[in-house]
Amino acid sequence: MGQSIPGIPGGGLGGEANPPGLTGAMSCFQGQMAEYPNISIDRFDRENLKARAYFLSHCHKDHMKGLRAPALKRRLECSLKVYLYCSPVTKELLLTSPKYRFWETRIKEEIVVTLLPAGHCPGSVMFLFQGDQGTVLYTGDFRLAKGEAARMELLHYGGRVKDIQSVYLDTTFCDPKFHQIPSRGECLSGVVELVRSWITRSPYHVVWLNCKAAYGYEYLFTNLSEEFGLQVHVDKLDMFRNMPDILHHLTTDRSTQIHACRHPKAEEYFQWNRLPCGITSRNRIPLHTISIKPSTMWFGERTRKTNVIVRTGESSYRACFSFHSSYSEIKDFLSYICPVNAYPNVIPLGTTMDKVIEILKPLCRSSQSTEPKYKPLGKLKRARTIHLDSEEEEEDEHDLFDDPLPVPLRRKVPNQRTLHPKVFQMTAVSQNQPEKLGQSTGCNRAESMQTSLWANFIDCEESNSESEEESQIPASSQGDPCPVTHHQQKVDAEVPQWEVFFKRNDEITDDGLENFPSSTEGGGSQSPKLFTDSDGESTHISSQNSSQSTHISEQGSQGWDSQPDTVLLSFQERNSGDMTSLNKGGYKPRIKENLPASQMEQSVLCLKDSSSEDVTTVPSVGEPTTVSGGKHIPQERRLPALSTNADSQSSSDFEIPSTPEAELPKREHLQYLYEKLAAGESIVLDKRKGSLIDT
């Protein structure tokens, strides 16, 4: 690997250090990859205006530079074959904003490239490009726990990780000082316990989640909602209108105990015991409020016990939260994929390009001299495999895996070999299935969205075992074409009922808490123990965690009734990657954690050979493949929840097929229903028709 980024056009940032005085890590990726310079990723200005195709890895502003600029708009108008490629969820989120709506007809969700889950925010993906210039991975922003790469089917071929020429890597925390960050599950668990300790005191105890305006906190909201049967109050939720699994956990009704609303003067409000949405009381009884601010915290290598919740004031807490991989996670990921080259996308503040490269280089193949050209790369790990595929896999893949292939891998694709096109034809294509585009697919698209959302963050394991038909409807109601109806019907599923959400919570039920032996109603048999960390500045909350989970574990004394600073929280020091504590042994099934990579969305886009005209899409999991003749891959499309839901391991949003014949609720109708529900009015389900009738 060289010391500088080869062939990165737009040149700007060479190997320079960050200018002083900046407040954030600085992006150094200019949008283009040396290997495939005529496509642009996450940058849409300057040199990128000439790109023949655009990729957006996720919907964060710092990855959307130029995306709504007049220059690009003009370019689009002139070059009708130029498209933007992104995940379905990102498409949905993007098009919600009027400023970006002009992309509506120019977005492709699937093509040519393998989309791998990035675990950064809903819809975030990594792009794996395969072609005659080699296999290149662009990670976008990502957070993957140790070992998760090893469980991504699509990162592997023949049972080994693919031979990756270059990786363009999210190096936001690529600095030893960010060595370790508690896992998503550990952080979530901390927040859950803190919230529990507060809101169970009375209906007038409310929490405010002081979240930034960015996608990525949704799994926090959904998990809290599910845990406590309380929707989270937010300012806006229309961007989630087609993602029921998120939508159902949010509300614009302020009378909930969990708030994530925002206001420019929110902090000031909070001082006066006023929530950002303005309320200070309920039933004329003043509220008792705490704030929890998700913040990235990290911990030195030697820290044995780390607190995921830190009390920073009388009623203020910080909760550990990170969208990006830690230093050790980055190194684990990189050493697993072991590319020839690694290029940072970001220079962390206070460091330099050269320093980052020095860290990355030893993990790349080019520095490992003793090694044969094709060293045995990492082997694909199966967290759990599911047999049950009666159909045989394509021969050339089949026997290459040690274990039986999980369900989603069965995909009949002719022609593996066309995979290495001579020329990338990024031409516009008609979709395999018209349902991909436009309005008519409201519900179908919603399915794939929600799946991806869950897939990004949530483990659906419990639903797999308990649903009566394994072939469908796990926790998140994936595959159900009409989610609202679904929830009404399956009231006993772990998906909370609408009624629970919308009714006034004058008391906290125990629902959902049964797995917490230590959790008691209102009072105070909790046994928290205040733990003050050595830094002494603030009060830390910690616990001796059992080896099993991140739970309250200590018997405590007083304090339970005074402030929630007595909650015991910490994270497990040693987590060997994959499973974090939460879901182990089904101990705490209610909380859904970020899942292993293999459970996340994975999707394939196929590169088109120059001999054919259209880019072909392969909406499924498996090796990237070009479908000859640009024909569609019908099976997956018609097997809704089957492949994804039978095995949560492999749930895949992109792969989630739509259900073409499903009757789609009209958006307006849904909106109407939601409003009714939010207003506390009841709705009756007409089971015969599966439609809702308001009363």
Added chain:
DNA sequence: GCGATCAGAT
């Protein structure tokens, strides 16, 4: 008036 850029705040 809009966009790009920067400083600063949250």
Added chain:
DNA sequence: CACATCTGATCGC
């Protein structure tokens, strides 16, 4: 700590 985003000031078109 250094998540991403918004606001306001300034400048140029």
